Amino acid sequence: MLKIQDLHVKVGGIEVLKGINLEIEQGETFILFGPNGSGKTSLLMTLMGFSGYEIIQGRIYFKDRDITETPTYERARMGIGMSFQRPPTIHGLKTRDMVRLCAGDREVDVEELAEKVNLTNFLDRDINSGFSGGEIKRSEILQLMAQNPSLVLFDEPESGVDLENMALIGKTARAILDGPQEPDNSASLKELQSQYRTSGLIITHTGYILDYINADRGQVLYNGILCCTARPRDILDHISKFGYKECVRCLN
Amino acid sequence: MPKLDNAAGEPRVDLGKYNFERDELPELADLKELSAEDRSRLLMAGIDAGELQRSGTYLHINHSKAHCRSCRKDVEVMDTREALEKYDGLPEYYWQAVDKDKDEFTRAAAENIHGGYFIRTKKGARIKDPVQSCLFIKGENIGQNVHNIVVVEEDSELHIITGCTTSADISSAMHLGISEIYIKKGGKLTFTMVHNWGEEVMVRPRTVALVEENGVFASNYILLKKVRSVQSYPAVFLNGRGAVARFNSILVAPKGSHINSGNKIVLNAPETKGEIISRTITTGGTIIAPGIIEGNAVPAKGHLECKGLILSDGIIHAIPELKGTIAGVELSHEAAVGKIAQEEIEYLMARGMDEDQATSTIVRGFMNVDIMGLPDKLRKSIEKTIEETEKDMF
Numbered sequence: 001m002l003k004i005q006d007l008h009v010k011v012g013g014i015e016v017l018k019g020i021n022l023e024i025e026q027g028e029t030f031i032l033f034g035p036n037g038s039g040k041t042s043l044l045m046t047l048m049g050f051s052g053y054e055i056i057q058g059r060i061y062f063k064d065r066d067i068t069e070t071p072t073y074e075r076a077r078m079g080i081g082m083s084f085q086r087p088p089t090i091h092g093l094k095t096r097d098m099v100r101l102c103a104g105d106r107e108v109d110v111e112e113l114a115e116k117v118n119l120t121n122f123l124d125r126d127i128n129s130g131f132s133g134g135e136i137k138r139s140e141i142l143q144l145m146a147q148n149p150s151l152v153l154f155d156e157p158e159s160g161v162d163l164e165n166m167a168l169i170g171k172t173a174r175a176i177l178d179g180p181q182e183p184d185n186s187a188s189l190k191e192l193q194s195q196y197r198t199s200g201l202i203i204t205h206t207g208y209i210l211d212y213i214n215a216d217r218g219q220v221l222y223n224g225i226l227c228c229t230a231r232p233r234d235i236l237d238h239i240s241k242f243g244y245k246e247c248v249r250c251l252n
Numbered sequence: 253m254p255k256l257d258n259a260a261g262e263p264r265v266d267l268g269k270y271n272f273e274r275d276e277l278p279e280l281a282d283l284k285e286l287s288a289e290d291r292s293r294l295l296m297a298g299i300d301a302g303e304l305q306r307s308g309t310y311l312h313i314n315h316s317k318a319h320c321r322s323c324r325k326d327v328e329v330m331d332t333r334e335a336l337e338k339y340d341g342l343p344e345y346y347w348q349a350v351d352k353d354k355d356e357f358t359r360a361a362a363e364n365i366h367g368g369y370f371i372r373t374k375k376g377a378r379i380k381d382p383v384q385s386c387l388f389i390k391g392e393n394i395g396q397n398v399h400n401i402v403v404v405e406e407d408s409e410l411h412i413i414t415g416c417t418t419s420a421d422i423s424s425a426m427h428l429g430i431s432e433i434y435i436k437k438g439g440k441l442t443f444t445m446v447h448n449w450g451e452e453v454m455v456r457p458r459t460v461a462l463v464e465e466n467g468v469f470a471s472n473y474i475l476l477k478k479v480r481s482v483q484s485y486p487a488v489f490l491n492g493r494g495a496v497a498r499f500n501s502i503l504v505a506p507k508g509s510h511i512n513s514g515n516k517i518v519l520n521a522p523e524t525k526g527e528i529i530s531r532t533i534t535t536g537g538t539i540i541a542p543g544i545i546e547g548n549a550v551p552a553k554g555h556l557e558c559k560g561l562i563l564s565d566g567i568i569h570a571i572p573e574l575k576g577t578i579a580g581v582e583l584s585h586e587a588a589v590g591k592i593a594q595e596e597i598e599y600l601m602a603r604g605m606d607e608d609q610a611t612s613t614i615v616r617g618f619m620n621v622d623i624m625g626l627p628d629k630l631r632k633s634i635e636k637t638i639e640e641t642e643k644d645m646f
């Protein structure tokens with residue numbers, strides 16, 4: 001699904017990603033840890049193709065296509081969806097219309113989707129205008145549901161979210177990753193589901209999101225370099241016991 | 253003070269060029285007698301030829317009244333000339349808010365009045381459907397002088413939609429319009445003006461509103477199409493305790509347009525509130541957007557918000573001014589002139605919109621008319637015009 005090869009990226013003249021290699025399979029959820037300022041957000045922004053993230057070396061492949069030079073909107077149309085940490089307010093653009101725009105040519109029931117994340121009262125408000133931290137998270141998820149991506153990039157789904165809403169976000173994130181159907185035991189449906197399963201790249205500090213989703217694999221981004229491949233739970237345990245420095249040393 | 257007279261590059265009006273001679277056209281029994289083309293021009297300016305959901309209509313073509321009627325007993329709609337006759341020269345209202353000797357345009361209007369609308373509510377009347385008026389110019393180099401008087405009596409409520417437009421085949425003309433607005437105690441007026449002129453038209457309105465205790469004046473101004481020159485600076489004086497004024501304008505200046513359009517609010521009584529919001533876009537023309545809020549009493553609050561987008565080389569000159577003359581007034585302003593934030597474009601691109609789609613989505617939001625509280629049909633018609641205007645923007 002996603003393949004990153006030897007990716008070096010400069011932000012504001014400084015190299016913040018120094019040779020990233022990463023592969024995420026269809027339906028796989030990958031968890032990214034790392035201390036503040038290590039380059040996690042920069043990696044997501046680069047994958048989405050934003051200006052200001054200058055690729056000085058390396059390639060990015062998505063669905064077997066080289067997207068290193070592909071403009072952002074085409075990446076989105078190919079199936080990459082991102083949840084923003086601090087999205088801008090767009091005055092005069094109602095949340096309802098934004099959600100519809102996210103769906104592109106597909107028909108979506110905006111009200112029904114909004115109900116799932118408890119945002120029906122927000123549909124007539126300008127997108128992100130005066131939204132609280134937790135409301136932004138839910139609105140980003142709402143947009144992702146409408147967008148229906150095959151790879152979700154999620155930057156700290158739990159930051160600024162209270163416990164109750166964490167459950168809501170966790171469950172919705174899981175629903176997005178699991179694809180559209182309800183779980184069922186018939187083998188053929190399972191097959192079908194794995195075909196529809198969405199891949200994920202999720203950044204977390206606290207690991208709360210791990211209570212809700214099936215995360216297969218994780219790594220730590222440290223100073224622009226990926227290290228310590230392990231099960232996300234184990235990485236989290238190590239970090240909380242020993243801190244990042246020790247964790248990097250012992251897991252390497 | 254108003255930067256009207258010395259605005260850089262402002263086209264000068266040569267009044268001698270235009271025909272102000274009165275030629276009375278026959279009255280129309282029904283707006284449907286207008287040609288389909290004229291009706292569609294009217295519609296773009298917010299005027300419904302079927303008079304559906306309207307409490308009254310005043311149509312003025314060139315130099316005279318063409319159609320006028322009220323659908324309700326509690327609102328009078330008539331030609332100002334007739335009102336002057338009927339009410340002994342309207343001594344309380346005629347040239348009482350606007351100074352007759354203010355400039356050459358007010359003097360010209362005083363010398364040779366062509367009519368205009370006189371609209372007055374009954375005390376306590378809540379007039380739900382708007383009264384519509386249209387000042388229409390059909391004929392090359394016609395000069396039009398109108399004098400409008402609006403009286404909103406105590407505790408009454410009124411919405412006026414006024415569309416000013418030229419027929420599709422006219423490019424050059426001159427419109428002079430005096431408007432005097434009186435809002436009595438507890439009265440409420442929403443005044444929505446849509447301008448839709450020909451490309452060489454010169455426009456010189458002069459408007460003053462006086463608001464008494466707890467009165468509300470909400471003014472909306474929409475100008476989306478090319479016009480040679482507009483110079484307009486409506487002023488509202490909040491003279492009674494608790495009076496409120498709001499100006500909302502959306503202005504677009506294509507190449508060749510020179511728009512000098514501002515607002516003035518004077519807070520003359522305690523507990524008054526004033527707000528000026530303007531959204532301006534240039535795609536090659538010039539916009540001068542002065543705005544002043546003056547606070548002379550306490551407590552009083554004023555806020556001025558002036559945002560401009562330069563989409564292609566043009567000029568936006570925002571001149572926000574605040575003047576407080578007493579301790580305790582609260583006046584503030586917020587002004588920004590520039591381009592669309594890259595961050596906003598990229599946000600929408602990450603949702604699958606290409607750069608043009610993202611830009612036009614943001615511009616449409618910028619020109620959003622929701623805050624104006626317009627009737628549904630008018631809002632839709634304006635949104636449609638905005639969409640058409642947008643096609644010429646990029």
Ligand SMILES: Nc1ncnc2c1ncn2[C@@H]1O[C@H](COP(=O)(O)OP(=O)(O)OP(=O)(O)O)[C@@H](O)[C@H]1O
Pocket residue numbers: 011012014016034035036037038039040041042043052
């Ligand atoms: N526009 C910019 N100009 C200059 N430096 C930048 C810019 N954006 C990010 N950086 C720097 O790049 C480095 C990586 O930032 P990034 O936001 O990717 O970190 P992060 O791993 O997401 O951190 P956090 O956990 O705090 O969110 C930081 O040192 C940051 O200051």
Ligand SMILES: [Mg+2]
Pocket residue numbers: 040041042155
């Ligand atoms: Mg970050």
